[in-house]
Amino acid sequence: MSDFQISPELLxxxxxxxxxxxxxxxxxxxxxxxxxxxxxxxxxxMGPLHTLKGxxxxxxxTGIKDYVHRLEDVFVRVGQGTVTLSRPLxxxxxxxxxxxxxxxxxxxxxxxxxxxxxxxxTVLDAILRxxxxxxxxxxxxxxxxxxxxxxxxxxxxxxxxLSAPPADASPSLAAPASSAVxxxxxxxxxxxxxxxxxxxxxxxxxVGELIIHRTKLHELGRELAEQMGGHESVExxxxxxxxxxxxxxxxxxxxxxxxxxxRHVFERFPRLVRDLARQQGKDIELILEGEGTRIxxxxxxxxxxxxxxxxRNSVDHGIETPAVRVARGKTPTGTIxxxxxxxxxxxxxxxxxxxxxIDAAAVRRKAVGRGLLxxxxxxxxxxxxxxxxxxxxxxxxxxxxxSGRGVGLDVVLKSIxxxxxxxxxxxxxxxxxxxxIQLPLTLAIISALLVEVSDRTYAVxxxxxxxxxxxxxxxxxxxxxxxxxxxxxxxxPLVRLDAFFGLRAAADQTAHYAVVLGRGDKxxxxxxxxxRGQQEVVIKALDPAVSGTAFxxxxxxxxxxxxxxLILDVAAFFEGRRQALAHGRSRPALxxxx
Amino acid sequence: MLRKILAVDDSAxxxxxxxLFLSRxxxxxxxxxxxxxxxxxxxxxxxxxxxxxxxINMPVMNGLEFLQRLQKESAYQAIPVIIISxxxxxxxxxxxxxxxxxxxxxxxxxxxELHGLIEKIxxxx
Numbered sequence: 038m039s040d041f042q043i044s045p046e047l048l049x050x051x052x053x054x055x056x057x058x059x060x061x062x063x064x065x066x067x068x069x070x071x072x073x074x075x076x077x078x079x080x081x082x083m084g085p086l087h088t089l090k091g092x093x094x095x096x097x098x099t100g101i102k103d104y105v106h107r108l109e110d111v112f113v114r115v116g117q118g119t120v121t122l123s124r125p126l127x128x129x130x131x132x133x134x135x136x137x138x139x140x141x142x143x144x145x146x147x148x149x150x151x152x153x154x155x156x157x158x159t160v161l162d163a164i165l166r167x168x169x170x171x172x173x174x175x176x177x178x179x180x181x182x183x184x185x186x187x188x189x190x191x192x193x194x195x196x197x198x199l200s201a202p203p204a205d206a207s208p209s210l211a212a213p214a215s216s217a218v219x220x221x222x223x224x225x226x227x228x229x230x231x232x233x234x235x236x237x238x239x240x241x242x243x244v245g246e247l248i249i250h251r252t253k254l255h256e257l258g259r260e261l262a263e264q265m266g267g268h269e270s271v272e273x274x275x276x277x278x279x280x281x282x283x284x285x286x287x288x289x290x291x292x293x294x295x296x297x298x299x300r301h302v303f304e305r306f307p308r309l310v311r312d313l314a315r316q317q318g319k320d321i322e323l324i325l326e327g328e329g330t331r332i333x334x335x336x337x338x339x340x341x342x343x344x345x346x347x348x349r350n351s352v353d354h355g356i357e358t359p360a361v362r363v364a365r366g367k368t369p370t371g372t373i374x375x376x377x378x379x380x381x382x383x384x385x386x387x388x389x390x391x392x393x394x395i396d397a398a399a400v401r402r403k404a405v406g407r408g409l410l411x412x413x414x415x416x417x418x419x420x421x422x423x424x425x426x427x428x429x430x431x432x433x434x435x436x437x438x439x440s441g442r443g444v445g446l447d448v449v450l451k452s453i454x455x456x457x458x459x460x461x462x463x464x465x466x467x468x469x470x471x472x473x474i475q476l477p478l479t480l481a482i483i484s485a486l487l488v489e490v491s492d493r494t495y496a497v498x499x500x501x502x503x504x505x506x507x508x509x510x511x512x513x514x515x516x517x518x519x520x521x522x523x524x525x526x527x528x529x530p531l532v533r534l535d536a537f538f539g540l541r542a543a544a545d546q547t548a549h550y551a552v553v554l555g556r557g558d559k560x561x562x563x564x565x566x567x568x569r570g571q572q573e574v575v576i577k578a579l580d581p582a583v584s585g586t587a588f589x590x591x592x593x594x595x596x597x598x599x600x601x602x603l604i605l606d607v608a609a610f611f612e613g614r615r616q617a618l619a620h621g622r623s624r625p626a627l628x629x630x631x
Numbered sequence: 632m633l634r635k636i637l638a639v640d641d642s643a644x645x646x647x648x649x650x651l652f653l654s655r656x657x658x659x660x661x662x663x664x665x666x667x668x669x670x671x672x673x674x675x676x677x678x679x680x681x682x683x684x685x686x687i688n689m690p691v692m693n694g695l696e697f698l699q700r701l702q703k704e705s706a707y708q709a710i711p712v713i714i715i716s717x718x719x720x721x722x723x724x725x726x727x728x729x730x731x732x733x734x735x736x737x738x739x740x741x742x743x744e745l746h747g748l749i750e751k752i753x754x755x756x
Contacts, residue, residue: 047651050644084641087688091717092644094739102739106719231643 043096043148051096052145058085059138062108063308066134069115070127070311079116083109098144104137104154107161120168129164131312133157234334237295241481244288245575249595251277251284292479296331299377299384302341303328306348306375313352320359320369321352326376332384333479336456340386340476343452347388347472348373350446355392355470365467367391379478386474394466395422403430422462423558426450454556454608457483457500485574485594485604488552489567491540494602496574496594497563501607503555505568510549522551522562529553532610533564537589554607561610576604633659633681633753639670639697640686640715645738649684652742667692671700674707682753683712684745685732687723695723698730711752715740 065082069075086109093102111130114120140152258277262270303325314321332340356362356371363369374389397418404410404424424430428447453460458476477483477500485496486505506524513520513531520531531551535542543566551562574594584590589609594602633656638649646663653661662677664670666689674680683701687694694714701707714735716724724735733752736744 044651047644047647050647054642054644084688084690087717088642091686091688091738092642094718095644095648097739102718109719 048096048145048148051092052141054092055089055141055145056138058089059134059141060304061085062134062137063131064304066127066130067307067311069122074115074118074122076116079112082112086112093141096144098141098150100150100154100158101137101140101144104133104140104158104161107158107165108133108137111161111164114165114168120164126164128315129160131308133160135312232294234295237291237334241288241291241295241575242577244284244291245577245595247284248288248575249599251281253599255281292333292481295333295335295479295481297334297337298329298331299337299386300328301337302344303375303377305341306344309345309348310352310373313349314356317352318358319352319356319371321356321371321373324372324374324376326374327378330377330379330384331478332377332476333481335480336476339452339456340474343449343474344375344386344388346446346449348375351388351390351392351470351472355390355394357393361393382478384476384478386476387471388474389469389471391469394468394470395425395462395464396466397421397464400424419463420558422464425462426460451608454501456480457498459500480576482573482575483604484571486552486571487569487602488534488550488563488565489569490534490538490565491543493538493540494569494596494600495534495565496572496602496604497552497554498591498604498607499571501554501556503553503560505550505552507550524551524553524560524562527560529560529562531562531564535564535566554610556607556611559611563605563610574602574604579603633749635660635662635677635680636682636684637662637664637670637673637677637680638684639664639667639689639694640684641665641689642686645686645715652745655742655746666690667694667697667700670697674701680710682749683710684715685712685727686715687720687727688717695726695730698727698732702731713745713748713752 061082062085065078068078072078086105090102090105090109093099093105111120115122120126136152136154136157140150140154143152144150255274255277258270258274262274306325307323310321310323313319351373356373357365357367359369362371372391374387376387376389378385400421401410404421404427405412407427407430409424409427409430410416410421426446426449428445430445430447450460453474453476456476457480458474460472460474462470462472464470484499486499486502488495488497504524508522513522514528515521516528520533521528522531523529529551534540550565550568552565552568553560553562576592576594578584579590579592584592584606587609589606590603591606592604594604596602636649636653636656636659638646638661640646640649640663649661649663653659662673662680664673668691670683670685671692685694685697692700698712701710701712708731712727712732714724714727714732715738716727716735717738728735734748736748
């Protein structure tokens with residue numbers, strides 16, 4: 038396109054659209070491969086391809102457009118039966134679909150086509166050449182390209198007489214015969230609106246503020262009622278109650294709008310599993326369950342990558358080759374179950390395979406080799422296998438170059454923790470492995486433990502809190518220059534939050550509380566002055582310049598009295614810079630920016 | 632002067648393009664419909680539509696079906712229609728022109744192409 042700029046907004050619309058169409062393409066190919074030729078499936082993919090072609094052309098992505106155009110031709114011939122469905126054909130079409138997706142993503146990132154589809158197009162051309170020409174269409178089509186006038190010229194075809202209505206009374210557009218049908222479509226389409234996610238974020242922020250002020254209003258109302266009494270103050274309080282109830286509903290509704298079915302993540306996995314299984318000569322059936330389970334879009338956006346990693350893991354190391362399976366008395370086809378379900382205010386995602394399981398002995402050897410475990414340490418197998426999530430832990434039995442690409446399951450753990458989630462593994466050698474991921478329904482609201490440090494309040498995400506306890510200064514032991522606390526039979530390192538955040542130590546030093554955080558089998562105790570109870574808090578993002586692991590801050594929230602409370606990033610306390618953390622040095626000052 | 636243009640296309644991207652391309656016609660209202668049926672609805676709701684930009688390949692009701700319905704309705708017959716055609720669908724474009732469309736632009740089109748045709752057709756009609 039030469040006479041306009043492709044705006045980011047336009048690119049976004051294109052990309053979002055294209056992704057949906059490409060999902061449709063994958064889905065159609067998978068269905069055709071599984072169930073054989075179905076004219077309805079073929080017909081169903083023509084529309085999306087056509088739109089993708091048109092849109093790509095508008096964006097000036099001619100390589101993509103040309104490829105999709107060829108693809109349309111292939112599907113036309115498939116529908117006519119002149120191109121026969123075969124395994125090699127599917128392999129080529131799937132490879133082409135991947136290349137196409139790649140080209141689209143890259144073109145949108147680079148604002149221009151970078152990935153050539155030349156080679157892939159040649160493959161389609163070859164498929165088309167092998168197929169006999171479709172039955173000659175009408176003569177109109179044959180002469181069409183020649184008969185078409187140039188756009189600026191008036192049409193060659195004489196316009197139909199505009200002033201000659203048909204002899205019979207023309208049916209009204211709202212004729213009863215068609216009205217039932219149209220009403221159906223009318224209601225179906227007018228119930229959907231596309232909204233930019235950032236607007237929903239903004240809306241949620243506004244609602245959060247509304248709730249804060251509502252709380253304040255309520256407190257003022259009550260004070261007033263106590264001081265003045267009388268009819269008016271009762272009325273005022275009841276009005277405030279109404280506002281409270283409406284704003285709570287408003288918050289719930291906005292939260293609900295942010296939720297998307299997890300299908301958006303799951304739908305790419307059938308293709309992934311198919312491709313990986315083919316590569317490795319395995320036979321795998323992927324069963325999806327609970328795709329309708331809804332979860333915050335912000336989580337949807339983040340959970341894809343860890344799930345890909347874990348599913349690859351199941352394909353690579355869980356499911357055995359058909360020969361091995363048969364030898365073990367299993368069916369030659371392996372099964373991976375990917376399911377999602379809601380449980381109170383969490384979503385549980387389960388990835389279960391009926392493969393070889395994790396070899397606990399191998400995990401133990403590796404763990405001892407890495408210094409994660411003492412050679413003579415006794416540990417239950419169930420706890421032992423959790424060590425596969427430890428940093429730098431990677432055995433051939435758990436992570437391959439294929440699934441890992443050099444990263445282990447520790448990265449998966451980190452991604453899930455960033456979402457305030459938990460992950461656990463259960464395995465039975467020879468029978469299978471089950472990963473269970475627990476995620477919050479939303480990232481926008483979390484349960485937090487409010488703690489006080491030197492007269493300041495901080496919020497600690499409750500999901501990471503193992504326990505909190507009171508201790509005396511005399512209970513603290515210094516080991517290797519580090520304060521620790523003995524809790525039952527564990528030595529738990531302590532982090533003094535006042536020193537950590539560079540605050541003046543509180544006057545009263547006789548008693549302290551330790552909030553013990555857990556991550557896998559690791560524990561860290563945060564030393565605070567007071568516990569103020571738990572509460573649901575609305576998370577507001579902080580500027581990246583002052584948030585994240587480096588600052589140990591995950592965000593902020595605003596309390597009912599209008600005070601801003603910082604939310605701790607729990608991961609920061611496990612990052613291994615313990616000395617620095619304990620002394621609060623080498624950290625940029627919060628107030629001064631970076 | 633153009634007051635109202637009805638754009639019918641199932642692609643959100645194309646609608647965004649129209650918004651961009653047609654912004655030069657100040658005071659002209661752009662009305663969007665995602666398919667033929669929706670376009671008929673919009674025609675019934677909005678009076679005085681001066682021009683229709685019509686995609687052919689759309690779900691629910693395609694452009695040719697829409698043209699057919701349009702031709703049966705005396706109130707709408709006079710509204711000029713520009714077909715926005717796609718590569719490989721030339722026969723549909725020809726059918727559309729035979730059914731009374733005034734002209735066509737081929738996707739991908741440039742703003743200047745569209746402007747040229749719109750001005751030609753609306754000045755003439």
